[in-house]
Amino acid sequence: MTEHLPALQVVVPLIAAPLCALLRPGRAVWLLAMATCALCLLIAALLLDQVLARGVISYAMGGWPAPWGIEYRVDVANAYMLLVVATIGAVVMAFARTVVEQRIRLPASKQPWFYTTYLLCLTGLLGMIVTGDAFNVFVFLEISSLSSYVLISIGRDRRALTAAYQYLIMGTIGATFILIGIGFLYVMTGTLNMADLTARLPAVADTRTVRAAFAFLTIGISLKLALFPLHLWLPNAYAYAPSAVTAFLAATATKVAIYVLLRFFFTIFGAQFSFGTMRLDVILLPLALAGIFSASVVAIFQTNVKRMLAYSSVAQIGYMILGISLVSVTGLTAAISHLFNHALMKGTLFMALGCVSFRIGAVSLDRLAGVGRIMPWTMGAFVIGGLSLIGVPLTAGFVSKWYLILGALERGWWPVALLVLLTSLLAVVYIWRVVETAYFQPAPEGRATGEAPLALLAPTWTLALANLYFGLDTSLNAGVARRAAEALLGVGP
Amino acid sequence: MKQYSILRLITKLLLPLILLFALYVQFHGDFGPGGGFQAGVIFAAGFVLYALVYGLDNARRLMPTWLPRLGISLGVLIYAGVGVAGMLLGGAFLDYGVLDPHDPVHGQHLGILLVELGVGITVASVMISIFHAFAGRGR
Amino acid sequence: MPRDGCNAPAPQSAALRGWLGTTNKMQILGLYNYWIFIVLMMCGFYVVISRGNLVKKLVGLNIFQTSVFILYISMGKIIGGTAPILTGTATVYSNPLPHVLILTAIVVGIATTALGLALVVRIHEAYGTIEEDEIHAQSEDEAL
Numbered sequence: 001m002t003e004h005l006p007a008l009q010v011v012v013p014l015i016a017a018p019l020c021a022l023l024r025p026g027r028a029v030w031l032l033a034m035a036t037c038a039l040c041l042l043i044a045a046l047l048l049d050q051v052l053a054r055g056v057i058s059y060a061m062g063g064w065p066a067p068w069g070i071e072y073r074v075d076v077a078n079a080y081m082l083l084v085v086a087t088i089g090a091v092v093m094a095f096a097r098t099v100v101e102q103r104i105r106l107p108a109s110k111q112p113w114f115y116t117t118y119l120l121c122l123t124g125l126l127g128m129i130v131t132g133d134a135f136n137v138f139v140f141l142e143i144s145s146l147s148s149y150v151l152i153s154i155g156r157d158r159r160a161l162t163a164a165y166q167y168l169i170m171g172t173i174g175a176t177f178i179l180i181g182i183g184f185l186y187v188m189t190g191t192l193n194m195a196d197l198t199a200r201l202p203a204v205a206d207t208r209t210v211r212a213a214f215a216f217l218t219i220g221i222s223l224k225l226a227l228f229p230l231h232l233w234l235p236n237a238y239a240y241a242p243s244a245v246t247a248f249l250a251a252t253a254t255k256v257a258i259y260v261l262l263r264f265f266f267t268i269f270g271a272q273f274s275f276g277t278m279r280l281d282v283i284l285l286p287l288a289l290a291g292i293f294s295a296s297v298v299a300i301f302q303t304n305v306k307r308m309l310a311y312s313s314v315a316q317i318g319y320m321i322l323g324i325s326l327v328s329v330t331g332l333t334a335a336i337s338h339l340f341n342h343a344l345m346k347g348t349l350f351m352a353l354g355c356v357s358f359r360i361g362a363v364s365l366d367r368l369a370g371v372g373r374i375m376p377w378t379m380g381a382f383v384i385g386g387l388s389l390i391g392v393p394l395t396a397g398f399v400s401k402w403y404l405i406l407g408a409l410e411r412g413w414w415p416v417a418l419l420v421l422l423t424s425l426l427a428v429v430y431i432w433r434v435v436e437t438a439y440f441q442p443a444p445e446g447r448a449t450g451e452a453p454l455a456l457l458a459p460t461w462t463l464a465l466a467n468l469y470f471g472l473d474t475s476l477n478a479g480v481a482r483r484a485a486e487a488l489l490g491v492g493p
Numbered sequence: 494m495k496q497y498s499i500l501r502l503i504t505k506l507l508l509p510l511i512l513l514f515a516l517y518v519q520f521h522g523d524f525g526p527g528g529g530f531q532a533g534v535i536f537a538a539g540f541v542l543y544a545l546v547y548g549l550d551n552a553r554r555l556m557p558t559w560l561p562r563l564g565i566s567l568g569v570l571i572y573a574g575v576g577v578a579g580m581l582l583g584g585a586f587l588d589y590g591v592l593d594p595h596d597p598v599h600g601q602h603l604g605i606l607l608v609e610l611g612v613g614i615t616v617a618s619v620m621i622s623i624f625h626a627f628a629g630r631g632r
Numbered sequence: 633m634p635r636d637g638c639n640a641p642a643p644q645s646a647a648l649r650g651w652l653g654t655t656n657k658m659q660i661l662g663l664y665n666y667w668i669f670i671v672l673m674m675c676g677f678y679v680v681i682s683r684g685n686l687v688k689k690l691v692g693l694n695i696f697q698t699s700v701f702i703l704y705i706s707m708g709k710i711i712g713g714t715a716p717i718l719t720g721t722a723t724v725y726s727n728p729l730p731h732v733l734i735l736t737a738i739v740v741g742i743a744t745t746a747l748g749l750a751l752v753v754r755i756h757e758a759y760g761t762i763e764e765d766e767i768h769a770q771s772e773d774e775a776l
Contacts (some may be wrong), residue, residue, distance in 0.1 A: 007586035018566035059581035142740040159757035
């Protein structure tokens with residue numbers, strides 16, 4: 001079956017999703033969903049292993065050969081992304097059971113639909129990564145987006161509904177822009193296969209249609225990845241979604257959009273066109289810096305910790321875009337490795353917050369007073385995630401910041417490097433506010449709550465420890481990221 | 494709508510024709526314009542018409558809500574099942590050619606027929622479910 | 633629209649390139665399908681941005697999406713071409729691929745509309761209004 005792995009990566013969750021809907025509510029549904037996520041993770045790991053050993057894998061859907069049929073094409077970059085998404089998918093699914101059973105306001109009869117939607121979202125995200133067909137990207141994008149709107153809307157607060165609605169409007173505009181861009185590319189080249197597009201585009205590159213396609217795709221994808229100033233849907237959506245959903249989406253959805261951006265800019269249009277002819281770096285660099293700076297500052301003034309972390313996500317996306325706009329192997333390595341590291345740290349932070357809200361019921365800053373002593377394990381994981389977010393050495397976050405600064409210095413842009421350091425200090429400020437409240441302020445009287453249950457702590461700590469592990473062993477998050485960056489830029493082996 | 498006897502009578506006459514036409518569009522998709530998406534929508538439209546004229550309660554008696562719920566999952570499973578069958582028989586995912594060991598062309602026909610059937614079931618079920626969900630809200 | 637065989641890789645490309653590159657008056661009129669696309673797209677987009685009513689926003693979004701469907705469908709059309717079904721009589725066929733793509737996009741559009749309207753129903757139940765500014769005012773009160 002090994003030759004079918006690229007298809008199975010998408011098909012397994014796709015089959016499991018309707019099965020979940022058919023099962024009766026209860027433990028069995030979660031077990032099926034969990035087994036599916038674990039299987040997805042296994043497939044992703046096997047794929048990465050195969051790609052690293054033997055190079056690009058191509059899979060022809062339905063047996064139709066590549067330029068005509070839909071091709072699934074796995075190289076180092078998307079095998080790496082598959083692993084990131086599948087890992088987070090599995091860990092958060094382990095976390096989700098307790099949240100769904102006890103925290104989400106869903107009648108028991110509708111709980112299986114949560115797992116169905118979750119698996120569909122996973123299907124969409126994995127499909128966007130694995131496919132080698134431009135239109136297929138749009139289809140999977142919509143599968144994942146539609147299910148994420150549903151997942152966000154089941155938050156407890158009624159503002160979750162308006163947040164989901166806002167995201168739906170913005171997300172659909174973004175997706176439709178992508179659709180227009182793909183349409184223009186098809187008009188000019190007559191193909192939708194990514195490799196074929198790469199081969200045919202240079203002949204027609206100097207036309208207004210291709211440039212319009214490029215602009216539509218850039219705006220559309222930027223909306224999906226919440227690039228400043230198109231990030232307005234993100235803070236509310238993350239703040240009011242259920243904690244398991246926030247952890248899952250924050251760690252995967254925007255990352256996959258960044259992968260799509262990389263795929264279109266570097267593989268399909270080629271770095272020469274995107275950054276040489278269109279000078280996209282001139283636009284991306286200031287936007288990234290403005291995003292990092294403004295979102296970090298806004299994060300400092302938030303009273304809802306979940307919202308604070310959502311703004312921090314916007315800033316972190318800025319770091320990734322900054323890495324891309326450096327257009328060098330080091331910069332791209334920083335961006336790709338930050339995709340991985342940010343998934344780890346934000347997963348940890350949002351799951352730790354999920355543990356807190358499981359016991360306390362709210363995540364506003366004043367309610368967190370004294371939590372550090374009542375829930376030492378939860379807050380321990382939060383602190384590790386926070387340190388990683390700041391980029392303290394020996395954590396995963398340090399690795400990507402290190403490459404980012406190296407990349408900036410390589411280009412001789414020392415003010416950029418300085419700004420990265422400065423904004424890391426802003427992260428210290430907002431993380432410190434939480435730590436200070438949780439550890440140094442007395443808990444209000446009469447709050448008799450204990451540590452979060454093990455079912456929530458175990459997945460949280462898995463990711464927290466991963467933050468520490470990948471801070472020491474950088475062969476996966478930096479080594480493979482470098483190979484992916486080289487592959488995308490078309491240099492090296 | 495008890496007083497509109499013309500509407501009720503015409504609906505009764507039209508309903509079998511609509512459903513029949515849906516089946517025609519569904520299974521003629523091999524040779525002419527048509528297929529699961531269109532057929533599913535036409536099929537669901539028949540039920541929506543019935544519910545509009547005869548009321549939601551009667552429509553629910555005709556098609557209980559669990560049935561479209563089952564259909565949504567069933568259709569996707571048929572579609573994915575055909576794909577996996579192709580895989581198990583030695584082809585790629587959704588490779589219909591291997592479904593018939595003797596004649597690949599026949600296999601292609603069989604495959605697309607089954608896949609479109611799955612699509613049709615899911616689309617019809619989804620449309621009916623959407624209608625039920627909206628119409629039944631707040632009652 | 634060009635009278636081109638369907639085996640040409642991009643039947644519309646030369647015309648579109650001409651339209652975008654030089655401003656030939658005849659071509660501007662001849663490419664009316666693109667004008668319809670642009671006008672519809674901008675109408676829809678404007679409605680999404682300018683209206684505060686959540687349902688009207690969805691209507692705008694629908695027009696916006698539909699304009700893209702028209703773009704795709706019209707670029708697959710070849711004058712004189714029939715539906716791409718092998719009957720043995722016709723020799724020129726329209727390009728079926730954009731139609732298939734748009735079938736998928738239409739389904740996506742329906743799903744988006746249904747989900748959006750479902751959210752609006754829930755919002756109405758939760759807030760008692762579907763006007764954006766009123767909802768915003770209520771949310772502001774909550775935040776304080």
